Amino acid sequence: MSITEYFNLLFTDYTLRTISLGTSVLGAICGMLGSFAVLRKQSLLGDAISHAALPGIAIAFLITGAKDTNILLLGALVSGLIGAFWIRGMISKTHLKSDTALGLVLSLFFGFGMLLLTYIQKQPNANQAGLDKYLFGQAATLVESDVLLMVLVTAIALVVVLLFWKEFKLLLFDQDYANTLGFNTRVIDILITFFIVLAIVIGLQTVGVVLMSAMLLAPAAAARQWTSSLAVMVFLAALIGGFSGVFGTAISATQNNLSTGPVIVLVASFFVVVSFVFSPTRGLLFKQIRLIKNRRDLQLKKTLQFMYGIAQTHENIDHPHTIRILNNFQGFTKKSLRKMEENQWILLNKQQWSLTLKGFTEAQNLFNQQTQHE
Amino acid sequence: MSSPQIEIQIIAALVAVSCAIPGVFLVLRKMALISDAISHSILPGIVLGFFITQDLNSPLLIILAAGTGIITVVLVERIQKTGLVKEDTAIGLVFPALFSVGVLLIAKNANDIHLDVDAVLLGELAFAPFDRFLLLGIDAGPKAAWIMGVILLITLSLLYLFFKELKVSTFDVGLSSALGFSPAILHYGLMSVSSVTVVGAFDAVGAILVVALMIAPAAAAYLLTADLKKMLWLSVFFGVFAAISGYWLAHWLDSSIAGSITTVLALVFLLVYFFAPKKGLLSVMYRQKQQRTEVSLLTFLLHLNNHQETQERHINHLREHINWQQVKANTVVGLALDNNLITITNEVISLTTKGLSFTQTALEYIITNKDDKIEHLKDDFFLFRG
Numbered sequence: 001m002s003i004t005e006y007f008n009l010l011f012t013d014y015t016l017r018t019i020s021l022g023t024s025v026l027g028a029i030c031g032m033l034g035s036f037a038v039l040r041k042q043s044l045l046g047d048a049i050s051h052a053a054l055p056g057i058a059i060a061f062l063i064t065g066a067k068d069t070n071i072l073l074l075g076a077l078v079s080g081l082i083g084a085f086w087i088r089g090m091i092s093k094t095h096l097k098s099d100t101a102l103g104l105v106l107s108l109f110f111g112f113g114m115l116l117l118t119y120i121q122k123q124p125n126a127n128q129a130g131l132d133k134y135l136f137g138q139a140a141t142l143v144e145s146d147v148l149l150m151v152l153v154t155a156i157a158l159v160v161v162l163l164f165w166k167e168f169k170l171l172l173f174d175q176d177y178a179n180t181l182g183f184n185t186r187v188i189d190i191l192i193t194f195f196i197v198l199a200i201v202i203g204l205q206t207v208g209v210v211l212m213s214a215m216l217l218a219p220a221a222a223a224r225q226w227t228s229s230l231a232v233m234v235f236l237a238a239l240i241g242g243f244s245g246v247f248g249t250a251i252s253a254t255q256n257n258l259s260t261g262p263v264i265v266l267v268a269s270f271f272v273v274v275s276f277v278f279s280p281t282r283g284l285l286f287k288q289i290r291l292i293k294n295r296r297d298l299q300l301k302k303t304l305q306f307m308y309g310i311a312q313t314h315e316n317i318d319h320p321h322t323i324r325i326l327n328n329f330q331g332f333t334k335k336s337l338r339k340m341e342e343n344q345w346i347l348l349n350k351q352q353w354s355l356t357l358k359g360f361t362e363a364q365n366l367f368n369q370q371t372q373h374e
Numbered sequence: 375m376s377s378p379q380i381e382i383q384i385i386a387a388l389v390a391v392s393c394a395i396p397g398v399f400l401v402l403r404k405m406a407l408i409s410d411a412i413s414h415s416i417l418p419g420i421v422l423g424f425f426i427t428q429d430l431n432s433p434l435l436i437i438l439a440a441g442t443g444i445i446t447v448v449l450v451e452r453i454q455k456t457g458l459v460k461e462d463t464a465i466g467l468v469f470p471a472l473f474s475v476g477v478l479l480i481a482k483n484a485n486d487i488h489l490d491v492d493a494v495l496l497g498e499l500a501f502a503p504f505d506r507f508l509l510l511g512i513d514a515g516p517k518a519a520w521i522m523g524v525i526l527l528i529t530l531s532l533l534y535l536f537f538k539e540l541k542v543s544t545f546d547v548g549l550s551s552a553l554g555f556s557p558a559i560l561h562y563g564l565m566s567v568s569s570v571t572v573v574g575a576f577d578a579v580g581a582i583l584v585v586a587l588m589i590a591p592a593a594a595a596y597l598l599t600a601d602l603k604k605m606l607w608l609s610v611f612f613g614v615f616a617a618i619s620g621y622w623l624a625h626w627l628d629s630s631i632a633g634s635i636t637t638v639l640a641l642v643f644l645l646v647y648f649f650a651p652k653k654g655l656l657s658v659m660y661r662q663k664q665q666r667t668e669v670s671l672l673t674f675l676l677h678l679n680n681h682q683e684t685q686e687r688h689i690n691h692l693r694e695h696i697n698w699q700q701v702k703a704n705t706v707v708g709l710a711l712d713n714n715l716i717t718i719t720n721e722v723i724s725l726t727t728k729g730l731s732f733t734q735t736a737l738e739y740i741i742t743n744k745d746d747k748i749e750h751l752k753d754d755f756f757l758f759r760g
Contacts, residue, residue: 111636
């Protein structure tokens with residue numbers, strides 16, 4: 001199946017449409033809430049929470065014995081929240097650092113979850129097959145009701161984010177200030193954490209425990225490179241997340257044996273790499289170009305300064321000098337001299353150069369910050 | 375106990391010890407999550423190594439996969455150095471991408487390889503004794519035990535040789551580089567040891583248990599002691615204890631060995647987390663409560679000291695004035711009475727000579743803010759603590 005065929009099928013094939021819609025909505029909500037996680041320096045919270053959700057799924061199954069997605073997800077939500085708040089408690093009450101706390105919750109909850117899962121597998125009722133889809137995720141098992149749930153959660157999250165926009169923003173950038181203004185930062189904090197956990201739990205079924213953290217992080221990290229405004233970043237991250245979902249599904253649908261979750265993550269990672277390199281203000285490419293440009297500019301000014309030193313010893317500044325006397329000074333090339341002529345700093349006449357008045361004043365004011373440069 | 379059972383326990387204990395040692399340093403250096411990242415991102419290395427060697431236990435595969443682990447660390451550092459994202463974001467970006475590559479490699483070549491993501495992530499210790507190591511045609515025990523034994527031997531000898539350097543660079547990077555130990559070499563040395571350990575252990579116990587065995591014993595030990603050597607011993611003890619008792623839990627429940635070892639680790643950590651003598655949750659909360667009462671007591675005494683008028687020192691007025699609840703006021707007044715800092719006559723509170731000198735010393739501390747004033751204050755004046 002080729003990509004164009006995929007997009008044709010998208011409008012006709014029911015299953016493919018459901019899955020694509022699901023992954024794009026998931027990408028969007030993860031991007032939106034992930035922005036907050038990244039800016040709060042809780043990038044790896046997603047990793048810990050997604051692992052911590054596993055025992056909840058197993059316990060929910062053990063209690064109800066049913067494989068209803070919503071009940072399992074409720075279990076995941078509860079144990080994810082316990083994990084999230086235990087991490088906070090550990091960091092604030094003991095001297096264990098956040099990395100240790102995250103790693104502990106991640107591995108201990110997950111190991112306990114594994115114990116329960118293998119225990120369930122040995123149980124006589126054969127109803128349990130399919131629980132391990134939460135480990136690696138299977139976008140193919142998405143049905144309409146799952147997608148509806150995702151849309152619903154996204155809508156609620158969107159409303160809450162819009163309602164508490166000011167509070168969220170304040171908490172992100174200046175918690176102490178938020179405190180002094182009388183906001184209950186604890187409640188706002190819990191609200192954000194709750195929605196991040198919710199987004200993770202929703203995504204488990206599609207991309208699985210391991211890759212969930214990337215869904216949360218990658219769109220936000222990519223969006224961060226293009227803007228410094230929170231609103232734009234959240235919007236961009238949602239967009240990038242949504243696109244990663246659609247493209248990932250498209251690519252995995254067009255090839256045999258390509259699981260959707262990993263492909264979505266790789267597409268999102270691709271967006272991150274592109275953003276890292278090509279973002280106009282923060283990107284590595286333009287940063288490098290700016291660096292080279294500045295270096296050249298500095299070189300030019302250094303030459304000018306050297307010429308100024310020579311010209312100062314003569315009575316009239318436009319007294320011509322041979323280029324040869326610049327030879328002691330290593331910072332000039334034919335190209336840079338021509339560039340200086342273009343700037344009207346010097347006049348070149350065969351093997352001679354002379355400083356113009358413009359060049360002279362430029363050099364004079366080189367260390368004077370008040371001078372306006374073009 | 376049958377011979378495979380003993381072998382499984384030996385392997386589990388070997389893994390536990392070889393994970394605990396680098397784990398201590400990772401936790402102390404605030405790099406615990408690197409172990410998680412490595413344990414996931416070695417997947418493509420393992421798959422590629424498997425394509426080449428066709429043997430999950432070949433040393434070449436271990437070296438290749440450990441190489442991927444190092445690449446992860448280097449990538450994370452590179453990304454972090456660009457300043458575009460924070461360190462944790464860098465970790466979170468690198469390992470899922472590498473893991474995805476590994477998953478897709480497996481999925482694409484599912485017919486050619488006997489490798490399964492479940493197995494890498496979760497491991498199956500129960501099968502470890504089936505893979506025998508043949509030395510000159512004689513059965514010399516399970517291969518996994520030999521691999522982990524060699525890794526442990528290397529780790530132990532490196533620890534013995536570079537203990538001093540590791541210690542200094544862990545607690546004071548500046549001092550260690552001033553003394554001429556290269557922090558970079560030690561850093562990458564530690565990372566290499568961690569990678570090799572993770573790779574060696576993944577086949578036996580799976581990636582997640584490796585993370586648990588690295589972090590949990592070290593974290594529990596860290597709550598119990600502040601001495602590096604004791605911490606190493608304690609975490610080795612916790613690791614081995616969890617490995618052996620976890621095996622029997624799995625035996626009893628008929629479930630995953632890796633899962634039950636982790637569960638025992640979780641129980642051990644919880645126990646320590648709640649009940650550690652000085653740094654445990656309960657003792658921290660008790661201490662905080664004690665400190666709150668003692669600070670209130672100080673405020674109360676300073677207030678008394680400020681007011682000579684009887685109506686200001688009347689017991690009912692005080693409650694109003696400092697705005698305390700009944701219970702809290704009772705606690706504070708009771709504590710002050712117990713310590714002979716105040717006397718109450720006709721419902722008017724006055725400072726005793728002892729209370730007066732306590733207040734003076736405390737005031738002096740507040741004004742000069744010198745720590746030596748407060749050090750002995752509580753010991754000198756308090757018969758009972760809050």
